[in-house]
Amino acid sequence: MMESHYDPREVEARWQNTWEREGLYSASPDPSRPSYVIAVPPPNVTGALHMGHALNGTIQDSLVRWHRMRGFNALWQPGYDHAGIATQAVVEKQLRARGQTRHELGREAFMAEVWQWLEKTGMTIMGQFRRLGASLDYSRERFTMDEGYSRAVLEFFVHLNDRGFVYRDNRIVNWCWECETAISDLEVIHSDVDDALTYVRYPLADGEGHITIATVRPATILADVAVAVHPDDPRYKQFIGKDVIVPVVGRRVPVIADEAVEPDFGTGALKITPGHDPVDFEVGRRHGLAELTVIGFDGRMNADAGDLAGLTEEEASERVVAWLKEHDQLEKRESYRHAVGHCERSGTRIQPLVSLQWWVKMDELAAPAAEAIRSGRVKFHPPVHGRVALDWLEAIRPWNVSRQLWWGHQLPIWYCPDGHHTIARSTPDACGDCGSIELTRDPDVLDTWFSSALWPFATLGWPDKTADLDAFYPGDVNSTAREIIFLWVNRMLMAGIELMGDIPFHDVIIHSTVLAPDGRRMSKSLGTGIDPLELIDAHGADATRYGLLKMTSTQDVRFSPGAIEEGRRLANKLWNVSRLILQNAEGATPKLDPTSLEERWIIARIDATRVEVEAALTDYEFAAGASSLYHLVFDDFCDWFAEAAKPRLYDRDVALIGTALAALERLLVLLHPVMPHVTEEIWGQFHDDRLIAATWPEPDIRFAADADALSRVQDAATTFRRSAVLVPLEGDEKRIFDAVVRPERVKASGDADAERARLSKEISRSEGMLANEKFAAKAPADVVAAEREKLERYRRELEALG
Ligand SMILES: [Zn+2]
Ligand SMILES: [Zn+2]
Structure with a gap:
């Protein structure tokens, strides 16, 4: 018995439990069937479901189902990312609240603290994915820090070392002294800051005048190793090759020429501080300059800053400016607003800092990945992102893989007192170079993305040879957010080709970013976030899934509450029409044997929609697929088929009921990937098996000729509803018209002549418009097509009036 009112709350939870309990989400190797594999982008262990997860989860689940x-x-692989810096920051914050630091605790106790926190509070998203109806194989949940995965990570590092790609070097990194680690470009947020631009005179060593430079960071003058000018700048040509004296420290440094100098910025002469600026660092490497640092990892001036050691950069800058004033080398100071990088976690201003880090040479890894994109073996949707991914691979830079954190995969590198290093899968007995047994392990951990790069195959058991790898690698699709194309997608491509000898997936979906309804970024701190779980509570998971798919496009999209409500109406409408059919179908079984016009027509319409939905899912055009389904249910199935069939349904016409049930079956199957719960619940009313495991319909073109069979009736309804003019119809057409439109309820009082005149006028207007070359050339194709369709309908309506 179906309730008169559909309540998604109880129904959805019940089916989520049932599907999982009955093992309908799980996949195991089966050589007799082709596989279809998506690995979910592993969410942070600390995270909660946000709109991006909900949209991406719906996209993946629709494809998987x-x-x-x-x-x-079909295998949809779940799991979590350990998210080094994010997780460590959360746990450190808790420690601070207790008045402790991780250093007081020590590494081992701190790690135990993190694990404990994770067990209690972390790893909640997979539970939230369940509430979305996501059919991940939860029995296969992996974690980038679980034992097997950690082994894979170390194996990857050792492999890269064996290939000769791993090296240690001083490079400039984004240093956050608050988090005490280098962080990736992605974790740096740029925001405007009001600074002072200080103009400083650097006297020439030969006493012949000076060069003025402008800087926002006077404290770093102490680490200057050159002054650079653009080679073509006429103001400075005569100075190239001479020496200047660095203020405060009195160091004699050269004036060099480099194309990187922007003649328009400041005075056109640039102080070069390779230890504290990424551009200067590159200039310094090109000219073989020293890399001095005067600011330490704690954000304070270091021992090389002499008298200023221990001061903050701000305090040191004041002292330097005072010195400049006193020595008449300060030309002027002016206010200056500019974008400055800040740590995403702590909000701290990023210190570009040269430090000794571990790096991976990427050229040989990037080349085959670039080729896979160039050749079209890996396709991005929309394609513009493929270009972006390719550009990055073609200009690949070394990868800084070490992070000064505790939470993560500790580098498998051991040092001996003589400064040799040994890289190994497990603690070595002795130094590989000198045999010393006094070994110390590098305290740093690997970049979180180093482990995520292995996600498509480490989750299947790599580096062991497993049946899962044979069955499920390579996978098929990766669906993710735009921001992590470089950090994650490209690196999975590189790692997959290098370690597995094949690309991990052939299609990459870059989904829309869902913005707040007012167009701002959705963010908890801005108060613009919308919690998908609240949507699920209020409208159901099916409505939320439908609405999110309906919102997608190739662009960023604003969240539309209307789309979710539309999904809810769709679920209700489907429920009500199913109830109508099933209540009158007692004892009947689905049997496709269409006798009347509307029966053949609905079967044809369902098959035409099947084609549309298949095309939409194949091309990852989810909004189009959702629209097709909506139109099929609301307009075709409910408003026309069910209304037309109602009188015979009430008469318990057995042939009709068999066909109506068969049509409903097909409708449920088509809707299931998008709205799994309500469709499964209705299916269960007249089936013992499960819809999730039902078969997608084969093409059925037997009734294709009837796909437009109702158009005369539909036109007549349009005419009647607009003008109360009755169009003469006969036979089935008249019967259907009467059943659906029920003209007895509305008096046929319209003026047929006036309607003929009106239609003739519309036809000449439309013909004129389409004949206009300007309109045909300039209007968007869909506008032109819509106008043509209108014209055809007017003509049909006029003809029908006779
Ligand atoms: Zn930080
Ligand atoms: Zn040694």
Whole structure:
């Protein structure tokens, strides 16, 4: 018995439990069937479900459910990322609240603290994915820090070392002294800051005048090793090759020429401080300059800053400016607003700092990945992102893989007192160079993305040879956010080709970013976030899934509450029409044997929609697929088929009921990938098996000729509803018209002549418009097509009036 009112709350939870309990989400190797594999982008262990997860989860689940119904051995792999810096920051914050630091605790106790926190509070997103109806194989949940995965990570590092790609070097990094680690470019947020631009005179060593430079960081003058000018700048040509004296420290440094100098900035002469600026660092490497640092890892002036050691950069800058004033080398100071990088976690101003880090040479890894994109073996959707991914690979830079954190995979590198290093899978007995047994392990950990790069195959058991790897690698699709194309997608491509000898997936979906309804970024701190779990509570998971798919596009999209409400109406409408059919179908079984016009027509419409939905899912055009389904349910199935069939349904016409049930079956199957719960619940009313495991319909073109069979009736309804003019119809057409439009309820009082005149006028207007070359050339294609369709309908309506 179906309730008169559909309540998603109880129904959805019940099916989520049932599907999982009955093992309908799980996949195991099966050589008799083709596989279809998506690995979920592993969310942070600390995270909670946000709109991006909900949208991406829906996209992936729709694809997975669709393929499962099509007979594929579908695996949707779940799991978590340990998210080094994010997780460490959360736990450190808790320690601070207790008045402790991780240093007081020590590494081992701190790690135990993190694990404990994770067990209690972390790893909640997979539970939230369940509430979305996401059919991940939860029995396969992996974690980038679990034992097997950690082994894979170390194996990757050792492999890269064996290939000769791993090296240690001083490079400039984004240093956050608050978090005490180097952080990746992605974790740096740029925001405007009001600084002072200080103009400083650097006297020439030969006493012949001076060069003025402008700087926002006077404290770093102490680490200057050159002054650079653009080679073509006429103001400075005569100075190239001479020496100047660095203020405060009195160091004699050269004036060099470099193309990187922007003649328009400041005075056109640049102080070069390779130890504290990324651009200067590159200039310094090109000219073989020293890399001095005067600011330490704690954000304070270091021992090389002499008298200023221990001061903050701000305090040191004041002292330097005072010195400049006193020595008449300060030309002027002016206010200056500019974008400055800040740490995403702590908000601290980033210190570009040269430090000794571990690096991976990427050229040989990037080349085959670039080729895979160039050749089209890996396709991005929308394609513009493929270009972006390719550009990055073609200009690949070394990868800084060491992080000064505790939470993560500790580098498998051991040092001996003589400064040799040994890289090994497990603690070595002795130094590989000198045999010393006094070994100390490098305290740093690997970049979190180093482990994420292995996600498509480490989750399947790599580096062991497993049946899962044979069955499920390479996978099929990666669906993710735009921000992590470089950090994650490209690195999975490189790692997959290098370690597995094949690309990990052939399609990359870059989904829309869902913005707040007012167009701002969705963010908890801005108060613009919308919690998808609240949407699920209020409208159901099916409505939320439908609405999110309906919102997608190739661009960023504003969140639309209307789309979710539309999904809710769709679920209700489907419920009500199913209830109507099933209540009158007692004892009947689905049997496709269409006798009347509307029966053949709905079967044809369902098959035409099947084609549209398949095309939409194949091309990853989810909004188009959602629209097709909506139109099929609301307009075709409910408003026309069910209304037309109602009188015979009430008469318990057995042939009609068999066909109506068969049509409903097909409708449920088509809707299931997008709205799994309500469809499964209705299916269960007249089936013992599960819809999730049902078969996707084969093409059925037997009734294709009837796909437009109702157009005369539909036109007549349009005419009647607009003008109360009755169009003469006969036979089935008249019967359907009467059943659906129920003209007895509305008096046929319209003026047929006036309607003919009106239609003739519309036809000449439309013909004129389409004949206009300007309109045909300039209007968007869909506008032109819509106008043509209108014209055809007017003509049909006029003809029908006779
Ligand atoms: Zn920080
Ligand atoms: Zn040694």
